[in-house]
Amino acid sequence: MVVASPTDQHLDHTRRALAAGKAVMCEKPLDLDLTTALGAADVMSGDNVPLLLGFNRRFDRHFSTLKQQIIAGRIGSLESLLIVSHDPSPPPVAYIKVSGGLFKDMAIHDFDMARFLLDEEPVEVFATTACLVDPAIREAGDFDTARTVLKTASGKICVISNSRRSGYGYDQRIEAYGSKGLLKADNLTETTVSHWGQDGAQADTFQNFFLSRYADAYRAEADHFSDIITGASKPCVGYRDAIRALALAEAAARSATTGQVVHL
């Protein structure tokens, strides 16, 4: 069963589907409230619970290749990350009001990606935010621009750059810095066609938004879910990951408010 209901019903629908013996793929975030989400541990945690969390970017070929090359030691030991995650344009303010805010709605993908790549839990979170795109977003109690800095116990640092409106399309890039080099996953363009003119060489536009940029990732995710249904696989990303990403989102929000590092 795929839970793609409004976010405030994710937890309930997932709980009921699991109770009915179904394998569940639940869209992110699992819930807008960490405490509430923690309350579902009894039925959702555990290696044998067939719950797949919809962090689709883990299934993206480019990001998963980057992870494989980190594991293979191509940059020595991983030291830091830069995750750029900028949307082409903001959602309607009506959506923003019920979204849970930029950290839980948008950056949650990046928190999960940071954990996925760091292979170590962040223990310190700092965030700063601004409202530079649209004053209506501020009036709705949210912001449109954020920078978050995560740090793990061993000192690995991850910077996450978020914007609700990039001015140049959907920007989804990762840089992974290690002791022996750097791995970058760059944006995908619509085609390989470039134009050389009087003003320089111009590449084609980036794939416009998540539906096209992550089309292959969604397919791979669905394949994995079908393996979960048949019992061929256990979920590679589940309840624990949902909780951890949510905890990072709440910590980021708190840091942005207090101007202090939040320790987890």
Added chain:
Amino acid sequence: MVVASPTDQHLDHTRRALAAGKAVMCEKPLDLDLTTALGAADVMSGDNVPLLLGFNRRFDRHFSTLKQQIIAGRIGSLESLLIVSHDPSPPPVAYIKVSGGLFKDMAIHDFDMARFLLDEEPVEVFATTACLVDPAIREAGDFDTARTVLKTASGKICVISNSRRSGYGYDQRIEAYGSKGLLKADNLTETTVSHWGQDGAQADTFQNFFLSRYADAYRAEADHFSDIITGASKPCVGYRDAIRALALAEAAARSATTGQVVHL
């Protein structure tokens, strides 16, 4: 009906399928002999014959975008082309012996692409060849390297670069030069992941060979064929294109032998 039999049976199978009232998608080349292929004009030429020739590269998103941008005037008037078409490694010599030779087997795609993009028939053909990769290919009566220069009546020039073995993967690039700029369609890489190390920045490998490089093009071609079957479309590439590409291949072979421009 899809005709993907050995090349020497393409014409016969296509003729019989058309006679049976079937729509036909026939793999390139239509035949290894221009005169024989011309003999099929009575049943295969004509706008209403449901014959689709398997010049799959016309359906490639990158090349068709390049063509659309030429038509849209993005480089002013088109003046010349460069088509690079290098295979990663040569086929078995046994295959080469029955292939009809590099021009009819391999470059035929490029002759069609040249016609597709130039939108004007070449009237002069020059070609030069060499056997640099494997002496067994020469012993089989063929060559592994060729450069062909086509020229249209209005003076547009197309250079085609062919090699049976590139030494660096499958190289499928096009450059279109116009009065106001240049359009390039470049190779596709497996992923957008690059590695920055002590020796410089390294992109991922190119998509390895035609099955992966042109997977989307084959799908688009099949879609077009299904529109032909249902009568929703007429073939966008058919008998006349097969004949013209074959004529260019024979002219190239003659020029390579005589060292003279062949006029069509």
Added chain:
Amino acid sequence: MVVASPTDQHLDHTRRALAAGKAVMCEKPLDLDLTTALGAADVMSGDNVPLLLGFNRRFDRHFSTLKQQIIAGRIGSLESLLIVSHDPSPPPVAYIKVSGGLFKDMAIHDFDMARFLLDEEPVEVFATTACLVDPAIREAGDFDTARTVLKTASGKICVISNSRRSGYGYDQRIEAYGSKGLLKADNLTETTVSHWGQDGAQADTFQNFFLSRYADAYRAEADHFSDIITGASKPCVGYRDAIRALALAEAAARSATTGQVVHL
């Protein structure tokens, strides 16, 4: 007079040269202590003091072009910056001990660049540091890795990424994000030669370190200084810039210690 003495003598040498009526180009930083540097305001501040501070990167053609394009409105209004400034390998620990620390010795260039490009003073500073490269650097009381987040009163955000050892050469990049696009200044390679092989396409190495990467900038800086000497120009970067960069460096160090945003 060019003051390129050890840092702890910069201020005294500059003061004496100015007193002697000389135009002075002083290497960065002006001093290792903000309070001490502030004490020189009586003789060093003022539009007519011929004091050029050695923030050579302002004279880099790539970075100054980026600034000109920001001013020209090519990305609408500037919203945020990313400055990557990674050295190929750390200096000797003996140097680090007297360097004043990563923020005053190395990041000071980036603090100045941030001010140069933002065209607005940062009022909030957050920094986090780690020692990932060499434990001897930690024993010397310093760190080798830092991420700093600056924020201006209007909400513009600048992230600075510093490392004493990149693992892939000298990395000097800037990304400027605006309401209508992104401007990037990328690294320079030794040559435009790239190699395409079985493992992908590989560009040439980056220009190795500051002497080659900024050779042209040093020349342009010297030209500007000679204009100052002749009275043809006033210094485009001087005492006030030295003070502001030093204040940011001290604030970053304090933030890294306290885990709190430092307000300026």
Added chain:
Amino acid sequence: MVVASPTDQHLDHTRRALAAGKAVMCEKPLDLDLTTALGAADVMSGDNVPLLLGFNRRFDRHFSTLKQQIIAGRIGSLESLLIVSHDPSPPPVAYIKVSGGLFKDMAIHDFDMARFLLDEEPVEVFATTACLVDPAIREAGDFDTARTVLKTASGKICVISNSRRSGYGYDQRIEAYGSKGLLKADNLTETTVSHWGQDGAQADTFQNFFLSRYADAYRAEADHFSDIITGASKPCVGYRDAIRALALAEAAARSATTGQVVHL
């Protein structure tokens, strides 16, 4: 002595300067007529004649690096070349009339580059030309577009692409194909600044024309000439190279007229 007089006086000025015991750097071409140039062999040929021919591109860091990497075996054995040499805009027709024509005036650089990189003399020449840019060039007895195919005795093939007007700036690229890979020397841009906008990512313009593109090469050439003057070096490119390039230019012109391969 530097001979940069009009082309029809190169030979005479060079002869007289050599007779006067001077080292000479003579601009290309040595003369517009091969037979005349051959007549100077008595005083200009020989290893000890201090005559440097102005094939400045041999001194370009990018092209000489490419050559070094070929020699070092980075692409196995060299098999073919592509030289793209397109000017941003044509010279005045008055200049074209006395230029000796595209092959002797413009392509002569590329003939020399082909010989420099192939390290083997071409023995077959084919060329085709067109007048696509400006009818006044045709009326002046010249053409503005050419493609030339050179072939060596061992079967190495070089394609040269020339245009008097590219529509997108000064295009000076080389691709060297070998048994184990490809080396490319690409164009230089004014800066590394790129702009990402709604229409894609755009690099800066190419360095505009030969004075900026080859500024460093001219400096290196002058350094080499000063070594010749002092006797520290013998000319790395001299009379024999002038003759060979001129022979290729004349062969190309003949081939373009006859439509036949010219054998040397």
